[in-house]
Amino acid sequence: MGDLPGIVITGASGRMGQMLIRTVLESGKAKLVGAVERAGSPWVGRDVGEAMGGAALGVICTDDPLEAFAKAQAVIDFTAPAATVEFAALAAQARAVHVIGTTGLEAEHLAKIAAAAHHAVIVRAGNMSLGVNLLVKLTQKVAQALDADWDIEIIEAHHNRKVDAPSGTALMLGEAAAEGRGVALADVRDSGRDGITGARQRGDIGFSAIRGGDIVGEHDVLFASPGERIVLRHVATDRAIFARGALKAALWGQDKAPGAYDMLDVLGL
Ligand SMILES: NC(=O)C1=CN([C@@H]2O[C@H](COP(=O)(O)OP(=O)(O)OC[C@H]3O[C@@H](n4cnc5c(N)ncnc54)[C@H](OP(=O)(O)O)[C@@H]3O)[C@@H](O)[C@H]2O)C=CC1
Numbered sequence: 502m503g504d505l506p507g508i509v510i511t512g513a514s515g516r517m518g519q520m521l522i523r524t525v526l527e528s529g530k531a532k533l534v535g536a537v538e539r540a541g542s543p544w545v546g547r548d549v550g551e552a553m554g555g556a557a558l559g560v561i562c563t564d565d566p567l568e569a570f571a572k573a574q575a576v577i578d579f580t581a582p583a584a585t586v587e588f589a590a591l592a593a594q595a596r597a598v599h600v601i602g603t604t605g606l607e608a609e610h611l612a613k614i615a616a617a618a619h620h621a622v623i624v625r626a627g628n629m630s631l632g633v634n635l636l637v638k639l640t641q642k643v644a645q646a647l648d649a650d651w652d653i654e655i656i657e658a659h660h661n662r663k664v665d666a667p668s669g670t671a672l673m674l675g676e677a678a679a680e681g682r683g684v685a686l687a688d689v690r691d692s693g694r695d696g697i698t699g700a701r702q703r704g705d706i707g708f709s710a711i712r713g714g715d716i717v718g719e720h721d722v723l724f725a726s727p728g729e730r731i732v733l734r735h736v737a738t739d740r741a742i743f744a745r746g747a748l749k750a751a752l753w754g755q756d757k758a759p760g761a762y763d764m765l766d767v768l769g770l
């Protein structure tokens with residue numbers, strides 16, 4: 502165990518936080534050395550194993566990220582944009598690999614993360630699963646092969662606790678489609694139609710978001726033209742796929758030079 506990379510999980514009590522803790526513990530490839538929650542969380546000061554309803558693990562959840570990161574070779578972070586920006590600077594200070602799964606990041610957050618990547622390895626992706634990253638490549642190839650007679654629409658569905666839309670995955674797919682078309686997504690993005698919107702603009706990439714129940718994550722990329730349609734689809738049924746991808750990224754990053762990477766780098770796609 503001594504030589505295994507030490508991992509800190511931020512947002513430890515969250516849906517992904519708890520899944521990540523279980524994944525690290527079961528992997529045999531890394532050891533859990535810390536868990537971080539925000540000040541005031543009932544988890545702070547508790548053993549994380551007990552907080553998850555099991556046996557004690559000897560890892561106490563803290564609200565002091567710097568203290569936790571100092572012991573870590575990697576920080577896996579699925580939290581919220583403001584927290585992730587703070588963690589990026591602190592992980593870089595500790596020279597720990599920072600794996601970012603947080604979505605809903607705006608340009609101002611991304612600029613700060615890029616600055617931290619000058620000093621440490623950062624792997625960021627709106628979706629860490631193998632299947633979605635493969636879908637990203639397929640989307641780019643299909644969009645490249647088809648002209649703007651084919652309307653591109655991205656439809657995503659998630660659980661009713663999700664706070665951002667379009668999902669990080671939908672935006673990855675939109676970026677891939679735009680790249681395939683040789684355009685900038687910002688110039689063709691059409692999100693949140695409502696009311697008298699006018700007819701669809703040729704070349705636009707549309708986004709629709711469904712929120713309900715406990716849907717883990719579903720993404721369709723629709724290519725629609727007169728007389729025929731192509732649908733590329735990914736359905737996630739278990740959050741373990743994201744946690745496994747994140748742990749793979751944390752291990753992959755151990756011998757890499759400082760910089761900004763994504764899951765396509767990790768998976769060699
Ligand atoms: N890239 C990928 O593959 C995936 C990405 N995600 C993304 O991961 C993020 C988290 O998702 P999910 O786990 O469902 O959300 P949850 O709300 O269940 O978990 C987020 C956790 O982060 C905690 N948190 C927020 N701010 C801080 C802070 N400053 N310090 C410490 N902890 C903090 C929250 O605490 P509190 O509740 O007190 O706010 C909560 O426990 C989302 O952005 C989601 O889109 C999700 C799945 C896959």
Ligand SMILES: O=C(O)C1=N[C@H](C(=O)O)C[C@H](O)C1
Nearest residue numbers: 604627628663668669670718
């Ligand atoms: O919030 C979620 O749950 C998920 N978020 C990511 C996203 O925004 O795409 C990944 C996955 O779809 C689950």
